[in-house]
Amino acid sequence: EQMTSRTPRRSFEVLTTSDSVKVELYDNGVFDEDSVSVIYNKELVVYKQLLQTNKPISFYVKLNADIRRNEMIFFAENLGLTPPNSALMIITDGEKKRTEINVSSDLEHNSVIYFIKVKK
Numbered sequence: 494e495q496m497t498s499r500t501p502r503r504s505f506e507v508l509t510t511s512d513s514v515k516v517e518l519y520d521n522g523v524f525d526e527d528s529v530s531v532i533y534n535k536e537l538v539v540y541k542q543l544l545q546t547n548k549p550i551s552f553y554v555k556l557n558a559d560i561r562r563n564e565m566i567f568f569a570e571n572l573g574l575t576p577p578n579s580a581l582m583i584i585t586d587g588e589k590k591r592t593e594i595n596v597s598s599d600l601e602h603n604s605v606i607y608f609i610k611v612k613k
Contacts, residue, residue, distance in 0.1 A: 502598070507592055510610070529550070
């Protein structure tokens with residue numbers, strides 16, 4: 494409940510024709526001990542993992558074509574040594590289209606990414 498009770502600070506939309514996308518999260522700039530969780534369509538997909546600059550947190554998500562926007566919440570578990578908790582999110586779809594997004598979160602706000610599946 495705590496993960497969904499924070500206010501979205503920034504939202505981003507990613508359009509894709511793919512059925513799934515690969516997501517990679519890196520600590521943005523300098524390693525400062527940020528930990529994150531990620532919720533995708535109300536399911537926990539990453540739980541309290543440490544962001545690193547040299548090795549990403551990497552996972553795939555399947556897009557549900559039946560809903561208009563597939564929702565991913567970037568949730569700060571802590572603020573690290575230099576607030577806010579920030580990351581570079583690299584999204585790669587099946588067409589090898591790459592999108593980079595700088596996301597950040599604190600203990601009151603989340604970044605939200607909406608994936609929208611479009612027809613070719």
